[in-house]
Amino acid sequence: MTTRRSSASDRTDEASDLLRNVVLFRGMPPQMLEELGRRLRPDRYRAHSDIFHEGDEGSTLYIILSGAVKIYIPSLDGREVVLAVHRKYDLLGEMSLLDDDPRSASATTIEDTEVVKLSRHDFLSVLDLHPEAQRAIIDVLVARLRATNQSIQDAYLLDVPGRLARRLLAIANEHGEPTEDGVDIGLRVSQQELANMIGASRVAVNKQLQQWRKQRIVDVNRQRVTIVNRAALEREYSLSP
Numbered sequence: 001m002t003t004r005r006s007s008a009s010d011r012t013d014e015a016s017d018l019l020r021n022v023v024l025f026r027g028m029p030p031q032m033l034e035e036l037g038r039r040l041r042p043d044r045y046r047a048h049s050d051i052f053h054e055g056d057e058g059s060t061l062y063i064i065l066s067g068a069v070k071i072y073i074p075s076l077d078g079r080e081v082v083l084a085v086h087r088k089y090d091l092l093g094e095m096s097l098l099d100d101d102p103r104s105a106s107a108t109t110i111e112d113t114e115v116v117k118l119s120r121h122d123f124l125s126v127l128d129l130h131p132e133a134q135r136a137i138i139d140v141l142v143a144r145l146r147a148t149n150q151s152i153q154d155a156y157l158l159d160v161p162g163r164l165a166r167r168l169l170a171i172a173n174e175h176g177e178p179t180e181d182g183v184d185i186g187l188r189v190s191q192q193e194l195a196n197m198i199g200a201s202r203v204a205v206n207k208q209l210q211q212w213r214k215q216r217i218v219d220v221n222r223q224r225v226t227i228v229n230r231a232a233l234e235r236e237y238s239l240s241p
């Protein structure tokens with residue numbers, strides 16, 4: 001028989017989990033974190049739900065506890081530029097809390113997702129009271145700027161196979177899980193979403209994946225992509241014009 005633990009003990013576990021894993025709370029004294037924990041509001045979203053839209057007023061910071069959230073800019077003709085996919089323990093929505101401008105991009109879940117939310121007031125208090133949090137936010141913004149620079153470089157310098165190869169490897173490096181056949185990239189994304197991540201058409205992505213499938217470089221099964229021959233994918237982007 002399993003013993004139901006007290007909610008106080010659950011809260012302590014949750015607080016120490018956040019303390020260890022969320023960059024914003026790195027090095028925060030446990031008491032301060034527990035105090036803050038009382039202000040975190042849990043919420044959950046089904047897959048393919050909108051969290052907010054580009055241009056909305058931003059008053060909340062989100063910390064992802066499980067699932068995956070796509071950050072994208074919608075175009076007037078219904079297409080999307082996918083800037084990033086954020087996952088467990090990533091922060092979301094910090095930019096408009098810092099500069100008071102509207103949301104810079106839209107956020108939609110691509111899996112069932114659980115978050116905790118912090119108000120602008122509490123987020124800014126954390127930054128005021130805990131200097132390490134300021135440093136942590138700078139680290140987050142710098143890492144995102146580097147990743148964005150890399151995407152711009154890829155868009156200018158690589159062809160579609162090169163961009164797709166690099167993106168699949170990047171996703172696998174972050175989320176990949178070894179399988180009997182190779183490495184499952186660990187993120188369930190449609191071919192349209194992959195296309196939106198690399199600025200290509202769905203047809204071009206589908207054609208390339210089918211070609212690699214025949215060559216036993218990747219395996220594709222519904223939204224599950226497995227890298228079978230990593231070295232061949234690495235060659236694709238190092239040889240890309």
Ligand code: CMP
Nearest residue numbers: 083084092093094095096103104105144
């Ligand atoms: P905010 O502008 O409040 O709302 C959109 C959020 O998407 C933004 O805060 C960041 O959390 C996130 N975001 C915006 N641009 C990028 C990017 N280039 N890379 C990763 N995340 C981003």
